[in-house]
Amino acid sequence: MSASPQALAGIGVVEFGSYAAGPHIGKMLANFGATVIHVESFARPDGFRMQYPPYKDRKPGINGGGCFAYFNDSKLGITLDLKNREGRALARRLCRWGDIVIENMRPGVIDRLGLGFDTLKADHPGLIMLSTCNMGQTGPRADTPGFGSQLTALAGICGLTGERGGPPTVLYGPYIDFIASTLGAVAVLAALEQRRRTGTGAYIDISQYEAGLLFLAGPLLEYHLTGRIAERVGNDDPDAAPHGAYRCESDGWIALSCWSDEEFAALAAAIGRPEWSRDARFNTLAGRKGAAAAIDERICAWTRERGAAAAAAILQRAGVHAHPVNTMADLFTDPQLIARRHWRRRRHPVIGDHAYCGPAFQLSETPGEVSAAAPLLGADNDKVFRQCLGLSEPEYAAMREAGAFG
């Protein structure tokens, strides 16, 4: 932990969330010092705990899931049975304690549990609440259940991935959920600023579909203006040539691109074809696109004799855009990610030492941190209910007796 208080120190967040879309917001806030409480129950643990590998020793277990851990570091984990009257009463008290409530249930469910924004706001006028789901809280298809992996197709992103004339291509995992969670974090932080200045909270409705469309805002505007329908074009780009991925030695790949005639001349010199920069076939963008096959063949001949990292270093020194295509394993040895401490290893009671993802940005005065490994199911009940909510011993025991903790 840093010596200076973190940017979000003192902010309390309550998550009635599971899988990716809700909990990833809380993770980002927790990495900058917010106290984030992830609410589950023993009857209904977060689906990421058991339904998705990898697991410690490849054995599914409620506390040994790497997928759950990855999105829930630096949080406190508690259980509450939201179908139990006392459980719901405690949930409501917890929301009075918190500054921000995040939920990603189907629309209407949180209201039926008696934890809707209007109810909670009556207790806590400054409350900020964010709901996130596939389609948003309103509209003719608001009640659509859905997985982010498939929603990425509805939002046009899968259709824009793949070779020209080939089928659409899968993007790994619930791609669009992370667009929505990232934009969701922007919204709750903006709401905090509003509350600081005015004392007023906010209710934020995020449609994961709409959030994803912001990443295609250009092609969507282009369609509205001209009727042009963007298509998948492999790795091509209208403004660069060459622009693609090339095989290197040992099954590696390198991505490289040239955005000007000068950059192409630098590439040509680096790969042993300096005469190309004087060749009329190659010294314009249109010319290079027309002669792509010949250029690609020569680049491939050069890259195949080199490791991707070595080739990228040579090209970068020459002033050419280039980088190895990192595999998942490469991400843990990439010198840049290591230098910036992207991976933070923490000891998890069941999984053992393993890597968590640090923030994508560094704050010079109040740095982010992975303050703890992900919690075991219900690990922080004692701390949260006694310290945060101030339950007395008899109260705590009575709640347990009543089944409030699921």
Next chain:
Amino acid sequence: MLKGILVLDCTGRPGWLAGRLLADLSAEVTKIENPDAEIHTSDWRAYNVNKRLTRLDLGSSAGQRELDRLAASADMLLATFTPGTREAVLFQHGRLSAINPRLIVVAITPFGLTGPKADWIASDLELMAASGAMSLAGEPGGTPLRVSAPQSHGWAGAQAAIGALAALAARSRTGRGQCVDVSAQAATLVALAHAPTFVDVDGTTPTRAGAFMTGRSVEGARFRVFWPCRDGFVNFILYGGVAGRRTNTQLAGWMRECGAPLGALAQIDFAEWDPTLATQGQVDALEAPIAAFFSSITKRQFLEETHRREMLGYPVSTVADIAGDPQLSARGFWQDVAAANGEVERHCGCFAIVDGERPPLVSRNDAQVEAPRAAQVT
């Protein structure tokens, strides 16, 4: 929500979304562009709507003086540059904080301001490669692919907005601004879901699987994800579990109602069927009649029927399909904004609905004059 927050946006393409997100939540964002910068592309317009445009030649000393004058009263300054260049000096936090100690300086660079690759250059392609995203897209063993519309810029811009607002929260306590050092490589890594953790927890390396889903059957069967339909493709997967059971049963019912041959589907009890134990032969037999059925329907039929039957699955939309989706128009997602040339442009609206209303986009591109509020399209 950010009314009164003044933002100077000195970014190029990788940073445009950051200012747009802040502007959509009511910050006053001034977009700084060089006098000769191209501002008519769809990308520029889509990501710089809702900002006020000011032309400044930052290569001239007069332009730099004007930048410093504006920075003196701003809350945030957003910039993209390559570390080690002359531009980098202009946007240095130390230099700017001497002018305005409360200023939050957001530096969006390909790899961050520190580390061995800090001065490497990268476009969207190299960032999708560096983040690992390309290794997960494409045919197995084939060329790694990026998304044909740049994505790393979105990831970097969105993380920059989070960083700017986290620094704003810190400033409310300390009174001081700070430097937000955004690595586009690290920002794009968020797109990978939990794929990296496989390496760490069980020693495997997830890779690309084309149009199929793998890794679900212990028999090694792969399941089709994208299916040709009458006017394109749909995304549908034979899932297991409660949701899969409902979806599969509903599909068989839908096919029966349409008189479509059920083939192997007729014999299957989805309450018992477990995809984790399925062989490729079984999967192929189940998928054949589904493929024939999907080839006879349109994307819109698929969307409406899957919704009606509460099935999992969505069509693979084009931008044209998205533009005509009634769900988006019902929520007022599209916003018509008057452009500088008098034409009306239809933009993606603010990404959030706040207290029941979508904060409207405002046309500011015609120099310093604020145009009337945008009409909401319904």
